[in-house]
Amino acid sequence: MKLKRSSFLSKLVVLILLVFVALTLLTVQGQIQTAQATLETYQAAVDQQKETNAALEGVIANSDDPDTVLEVAKDKMGLLEDGEVVFYDTTN
Numbered sequence: 001m002k003l004k005r006s007s008f009l010s011k012l013v014v015l016i017l018l019v020f021v022a023l024t025l026l027t028v029q030g031q032i033q034t035a036q037a038t039l040e041t042y043q044a045a046v047d048q049q050k051e052t053n054a055a056l057e058g059v060i061a062n063s064d065d066p067d068t069v070l071e072v073a074k075d076k077m078g079l080l081e082d083g084e085v086v087f088y089d090t091t092n
Contacts, residue, residue, distance in 0.1 A: 073079040
């Protein structure tokens with residue numbers, strides 16, 4: 001059985017296709033790495049938001065607690081209890 005030798009043109013076409021496939025794979029690999037970095041960034045943001053949500057859930061759950069109400073009234077609203085006096089240092 002005789003084997004027919006492939007022509008130079010067909011070898012060139014195969015070589016060009018191989019180079020094209022290799023370049024495409026490198027491009028896709030770069031895109032995958034970029035997407036993974038973006039995913040890690042978003043995952044960190046999601047984790048931080050979950051922590052914030054958990055803290056807010058705790059505040060909401062304790063919103064009826066008298067100590068929590070008193071703390072908010074004093075710290076955020078500047079209110080005082082009966083008999084409390086605030087002294088402001090004006091020497092600085």
